[in-house]
Amino acid sequence: MIIPTRFRTALVFLFDVGAIFVAWLGAFFIRFNFEWPVGWDKTIIAGLPLLLLVQIVACRWAGLYRGMWMFASLPDLKRVLTAVLASTVALLVFAFLEREYAALPRSILLLYPLLLLLIMGGGRAAWRMWKEHRLYGGGTGRGTPVVVVGAGTAGAMLVRELGRSTEWHVVALVDDDPAKWGLELSGCRVEGGSDKLVEVLGTWGARHVILAIPSAKADVLRRISETASKAGAALFTVPGLSELMSGRVAVNMMRPVKIEDLLGRESVRIDNQNIQSMLTGKHILVTGAGGSIGSELCRQLARFSPARLILVESSEFALYSIEQWFSENRPEIAIVPLAGDVKDAIRMNEIFSSWRPSVVFHAAAYKHVPLMEVGNAWQAVRNNVLGTLNVAQAAAHHGVERFVLISTDKAVNPTNVMGATKRMAEMMCEVLHCQGGETRFQMVRFGNVLGSTGSVIPKFHAQIARGGPVTVTHPDITRYFMSIPEAAQLVLQAAAMGKGGEVFVLDMGEPVRIADLARNMIRLSGFSEEEIPVEFTGLRPGEKLYEELLADSEETLETPHAKLRIARSRPVPEGFFEENQAWLAQTGPVSDGDVRAHLQRWMPEYLPFKC
Structure with missing residues (x-):
């Protein structure tokens, strides 16, 4: 049965009135050894109206009837104490001024407030304990x-x-x-x-x-x-x-x-003010907007109130997914979901001409190392290099303020086609920046991203769900890891502080042994290694034992942000841009061997993996 609020307040008020009677009489009984205090009848009766009046006013003033007894806590006890102190002060003043009360035993002045506090405070605490016992079963x-x-x-x-x-x-x-x-x-x-x-x-x-x-x-x-x-x-x-x-x-x-907790990545702090001035009220374009990094970039960009987000994605389902996320979570952000392949220069120019973005984040890329190594090398070149060139040239032609290329640690001393193509994409952007113009070209490198599409963590989760084994290529293989939100935030920070032409390197922390990662994930899933074993399968084509964030010939410069450094890479060779522009324009198939030979010619640090 639900008791009306006014009726509950009346009951509480009556309880406090009763507490005054009990405390006042109880003080006298205790003082006179639990016998009726003969000769004090008039004093007891005359004092009650005064105490009642003062106590009622004090209780209202202290806000005693705003609290719910079921949740009685220290603030409620403080209100009770305030009301009791007010009543005690009134009693002291009355005893001092009224001759009849001058002979009032001093112990009464101590016993009365103590009893009143005990009854009023204890009653509320007892009620809460009883209610919690009924609701939660006694503990x-x-x-x-x-x-x-x-x-x-x-x-x-x-x-x-x-x-x-x-x-x-x-x-x-x-x-x-x-x-x-x-x-x-x-x-x-x-x-x-x-x-x-x-x-x-x-x-x-x-x-x-x-x-x-x-x-x-x-x-x-x-x-x-x-x-x-x-x-x-x-x-x-x-x-x-x-x-x-x-x-x-x-x-x-x-x-x-989660496995992210065990890796110990500290939360990122970014300069919101500079990023805000770069993004707020601007038209921003993201390629690969439905991918792991691209979609998180879009979510982070939404925090800075852009005028419009242009989402370019070649996968229909990925584009649909990010469009649905915005409609459900950030409907106030104006988005333009556009299907488009970065290899299609005509489509890219059409998009830039129609929507006139001010800032571009180029996240579209093929990134799976073994897949690109065998049978797909030329497609990796076309997507990662030609696609970057198409978007970058469209950005320069249409006067974009900033163009940010999302690169990878695999571009450093690459041993695989994917890494070499990403390094070549960086070189293309460096040349375009040196040509002058309105657009600032910037590159940002980072390592593996936790939970991104194609990374080991979703793969390990699936293998554990199937009952194992969990497959690792080599006992000593290590990788750098960071969370997707951390990577996206640092990309925005690098973009805001860049002057143009820089290759930013993110602080990836300490490298993680993949075998240890697998064992931790097995343990967090509630299994032992005896139940789900770890098996070593050997290095795959193009795979390194460890990744580097800087090439041997590169130096780094500090930036105002502790997790960002600037890599100074070797100059791009003479004739690189013109010859590779012609190479990318060919339409016929190119063998994996020819692709590797061409990449190695322009990047001596590229040492292809021997299959």
Whole structure:
């Protein structure tokens, strides 16, 4: 039954009135050893109207009837304390001014406010405890047992929130601070350090662990993940500190630990003001707008209120997907979804002529190394080099302010056709920039992007889902990784600070062993290596053991942003542009061998993989 608000307020008011009676009489009974205070009848009766009047006014003034008893908390206790103090002050003043009350026992002046505070505050706390007991079942033996790692602020918040849940039941905590061992949080004991996690999980029969350390480093996550895996437990984590502080999420919004967490990439901070001045109110064109990088670039660009986003994509489904995302999530952004192949110079010029973009991000490319290596080398050249040339020349012809080429670390000392074509695309842009004109040409290189199309992480997920094995080409192979949003934000930052002609290199952090990545993903999926083994299949055509971000002949310059540097590459050879423009114009098929020979002629650092 739902009780009307006014009726509930009246009941609370009556409770407080009753509390005044009980506290006032109780003070006298305690003072006189629980016997009726003979001779004080008139004083007791005369004092009640005054106390009632003062207390009613004080309760209203303190806002005591705004709080809900079911959620009574420290702010409500403060309001009770304020009202009691006001009543006590009034009693003291009255005792001082009124001769009849001058002889009032001093203990009454102490006992009355203490009893009143106890009854009013305790009544509210007792009501909340009773309601929570009815709603959440008394706090024991309910929900899935879980052990919380971390007994700090986030851990305390989490235990309190989960105490109201019927889904989870916190049975114990662990924390590496010895000062907290043996203490309790909301009735849950801190059993010891994280090295005791396996033992604690076994004692309580728990199969779930929640890491309540929002600022935990990647090495801590990996250690806890390995420990939880040994015990066969699933590992969850709470949102980061920035999300908690912003109020966007609550501490009890747990999620499974992801592979991105274990890689330890720090969040990117970008200069929003400079990027805003570059993008706001402008027409911006993105090629490859439906791809992994292109679509995230579009989502990041939408934050800066462009006048229009022109989305160019050769895949109909990818174009449809990004168009649907904007219609559902950012309908206020004006978009122009256009089907177009960057190899089609006529289509590119038509798009630039019709929509007149001010800034262009060229993300369209073939990027899968083994596929481009055998049987598709000429197609890689046409898409990655000719496509870049077509878009870049259209940009220069139509007076675009900035042209940003999305490049790759595989362009450094390439051992594969894909990397060599991306380096040649960079060289084309360098020549176009040196020719002068209104357009600033900039290049941005980065390594592998977590979860992008064709990357190892979706592949490993699929292999784990099938029951394994997880295939890795070599035990020692390493790669650089960053998240898709991080890559997109740094591309925007590089574009905003570039003067033209630079090759920006993103700080990719430390390289990651792919074998370790595979093992971590198996563990996070709740399996052991015995259940899903890792198999080594040998290096594929064009594949390096490790990637580089800078060629041997290149130097780097610092930029104002800690995660961006500028690579100074060797000058483009004389005659490069004219001869390669003619080479790209041929229509007949070109063999893989001829493609490699031509690329190597212009890029001595290109050492083709021997099949």
